[in-house]
Amino acid sequence: MKITTQRFYILLILLIIGASSCKKDTTWNSDWIIPLVNDSLVLSNYYNDTTLAVNSDNTVQIIYNRNLYSLNMADIVKMPDTTIEQPFSIKFPFLTVPPGLVFINQVEENIFSFGDAVLLEAGVKSGKAKVVIKNPVPVKAIFTVSLPGVIKDGVEFTQTITVDGGTQLNPGVGEMYMDFEGYTIDLRGVSGMSYNILQSKLMVQSDPQGSEIIISNQDEFIALVTFQNLKINYAKGYLGNIALSDTTEVNLDIFNNIVGGSIDAGDVNVELSIRNGIKASGLGKITLFESENYQNNIVGLTHPYFDQNLTMNATQGQFDNLVPSKLIFTFDNTTGNLKQFIENLGSKYRIGYDIQINPYGNLSGGNDVIYPQSRIDLHLKADFPLEIGTDNLTLLDTFEIDIKNEDKWLRVESGELILKTFNSFPYGVDVSLALLNENHDTLRELEAVGNVLPAPINASNDGHEIIEREIKFIINNEDADALKDSKYILIKAVLNSTYLTSNPVYMDDALKFLLQGKFKLKVKL
C-alpha cells in the first residue's frame, strides 16, 4: 500500500512537470481600427509665393520664377593668398633715439596680381592677414601698422603692437592678425594713378619708459604680411576678358516618379533670360536646352535665337538699385516646340551657355564694376493658367517600411487598408499598392476596391465640388505573411483629368486623405 501510494505521488508530480513543460502558446484575436496617415494637399498653402497665384475667377495661375543657374562674379575675381616681406630702416647711418621717439614712419607699396584684371578699388567680403614684426634693436619698440586707403566706415585700418627687443641675428618677434571684413581697398597706390597696389605704412616708436639707444641703417625692421582667404564683393576697374561656358543640369525630382501617360499643358507662356548684373558688357549664347524624361526620351527646345552670340549690355544703377540687363528668349504655343518640350515631362533639364565678359577688351576705360548684388544668371519665368489635362498619367513611388509581423507577440492576421479621400481637384486617381522585398521584387500586390473620382465644377463655376470616396486594400492571410519580409511599399497612382484639355484648377481645390488600418491582430504569448 505504501509503495503504491508513493508511486502515485511521484507519477502525479511527473505529470504536472510534463504538462507545464509542454505548454502551448496562448493566442487570441482582436479587431482594431487605427489611423495611419492623415494629410492633405491644399493649394491655398502655396499662394503668395512665386509658384501660384489666383485669378479673378478663382482659377489658379502658375507663376514660376526661378533662377536655373547663377554665377557670383565675386567668386570669380579673387585675391590670391599673398605674402609680402617689407623691410624698413632709418635713412641715416646712425641715430640716437631717446625714449618715446618715432624714428621710422614709412609707406611702402605692395603689388597684387588679379590675372587679366586691373583693379582700382575692391571691397572685401571676408579675409584676414597675419602680420609678423621683427625688432632688431635691443630694446622694446612700439610698432603701428597702417594701411592707407584701406577704410571702413571712414576710418583707416590701423593696428599697434609692442615688440620686445632683440638683435639682427635674433630679433624680437611680435604677431598680430588683421581682419579685413567690410573694408574697402584703394588699389591706386601712393600716386593715386596706379592699379592693383596695396599701400602699407609702418611707424616705429622707441619705448617711452625705456632708455636712450643708438640705431643704424643696418638695423632692419621687418613687417611680414600674409593675406589669407581674401574674398571681394565689390571691384572697380577693368575685369579682364572672362569666358564662361558650361552645361548645367536641373533635376525636377517630382517627375522622376512618372512612368507613363501624358499631359496636355494648355496655353503656356515661358520666358528664359540671361541676366547680367555686372557693370561690364559681354556676349551671351544659349547653346542647349533639353528635357529628358523617364523613358530617356530627349526633346531639345528650339528658339530662333538659340546658338547665337547676343550682346549683353552692362547693368544699370549701382548697389541696391542695380537693374540687370537681360537677354530674353520668349516662348508660347506658337514658338518653337515648347508644348512638346513641356509635355515630354522631363525630370532632367540640361542648359548650355556661353558667356563672355569684355570680349573686345577694356572698352569701358577701367569703369567695370562688380557690386555685392551682381550676378550673371539664367532665369526662367512662366505664367500660365493651371489647367493641365492628364491621360493615364502614371506615378510610381516607393517608401521604406519595417513591419515586424512575426508570429510571436503581435501579428496582423488579415485586414484592410482604408483610404478615405475628399477630393476637389479635377483629377481622378486609381491607386494600387505592392509589397516589395529588399531587392525591390514584388512579394504581393494588394487588391484595391474603389478609386478617387475627379471633382466636377460646381454650379456657380467658381470651384469644384468635393467628392468623398473610400478605397479599400484587402490584406488577406498571404499578404499578412508577406509583411514580415516586406522592406518597401510601392504606390502606383494613375491620374486622369475630367477632360483631356482645359481642366481649370480653383483656389480652394484640395485633396484630403486619411489612411486607416483595419486589422485583425493575433496575440501569441
Place this chain on the structure above:
Amino acid sequence: MKGINIKYLLAATSFCFFVGHIKTQELLPQIYDTTSVNQQVVISGGFLQHSSYLHNSIVRPFLFGGEIGENDKNNAWETIDGYDRIGGGYHGRFEYRAGKQIFKNNENWSWMMNLSNEAHVQGQYTGDLFGLVFIGNEPFLGKEADIESTYARFDQFWTIGGGIHHKKTKSFVTLNVVLPQNFFETDVDGGRLRFSKGGESIRLITDGEVYLANQIPYFKGIGGSVNFDYNFSFGDSSKFNGIISIQGRNIGFVKLRNTTRYNFDIDEEYSGFSISDLTAESKLPSLMDTLGIESGEKSIYRLLPGFVQVGKIAAVNSEKKVQSFFGLRMYTTKLYRPLIYAGAHYRVNHEFSLGGQIAYGGYGGLRLGIYFNYNTENVVVGLGTEDILGLLLKKQYGHSGLIRIAWKL
C-alpha cells in the same frame, strides 16, 4: 532613455491577467500534531489563481496554452461589472526543523531554517481594458474606454532564513533575508481612451507610473521578513475546544534598487502621421517623447506580499472522527480582500484523513476546497485544492493546488 520593451509589457500584461504559476497560501488545514518530533524536513508547494469575474475558460489558455475563443472572450467581457481583481502566484518551500535542545531550561525549543522561492501577481483592471486587450477597439468606436485605477504588480523572490521552533506545539519564528528576482508595478491613476466614431482619431488621457526592476542579473535588491506560527489550545474537553493557530508568512519589506520609473501624465490625440513625418530624413520622435513619458532611476521600498492567518485548526491526535476548522486570512497586498473560511476534517483511520472547506474573499468570491492527508509514523503527505470546482469547470473563477510532504527523522 530606456524604451519600454513591448515584450516585457505583453508579458507583464499576461501576468496581470493570469499566470500559470500561482501563489499558495499554506492552507490545506495544517493538521496539528502534538507528538514531539526530533528532526523534521518539510517540503511544501502550490499555486493559486483567483479572480472576481474572469472565468477559467479565459485563464486556462494562459496556464496550459491554447486559443481563447471568441465566445469566451465576449462572455467574459460582458460579465465584468466595473473592475475585475485577479491574483495568484506559486511557492515552493523547504524547511528543516532540528531536534537538538538549544535552551537549557526548555527542552522543547530547537533551531530551524527555511528556504523558499515565491511569486505573487495581482491585478485590477476595468472591463473596458479587458475589452481593448481581448476584443480590440472596434466596439469602442465613438465611445470612451475607461482604464482608470488599473493596477498590476508582480513579485518573484527567494527567502532564506532561520529561527527557533517548539518541538511540541510546532510554533516557530524565523527571520529571513529576501532576495527579489523580478519586480514590476504599474499604477494608473486616471485613464481614458476616446475613439472617434470612424476610427479617425484616438485620444489618450491618463496619468500614472510604472516601475521595472533593474537589469542586474540575479537579485534586484534586498529585504527582510518574518515567518511564524503560534499555536495554542483553547477550551476544555467538556466544552468546545481545539487549537488556535496564528500564522504569518513573508511579513516584511523589500528594497528594490535602481528601479526604472516611468512617470506619465498624458493628454494626446493621435490621428495619423503626415507624409512629411514618414519621408523626413530624421526619424520619428520616439513614442515616449511624443507622449511626454519621463523616466528615471529610483530605489523603492515595498511591503512583501505576505499574509497573516488566524483560525482554529484540526489536530491529528484528536479522538474525534470529525473536527471543525475555520479562520480568517489577510494578505499584505493592495488588492486582496479578507478571506474567511470554514470546514470539516474527517479522520478515516490512523493513516488517512480528508476534509472540505468553503471560503469567501481574497481576490474573488465563494470557493469550495478539499484535501487528503496521509499520515504514517515518519511521513506526512497532504494534497489538496482550495477550489475543487475551479479544477473541474470552465465557468469557475480560479485554480488552486497544494502539496505538502514532511519527513520525521
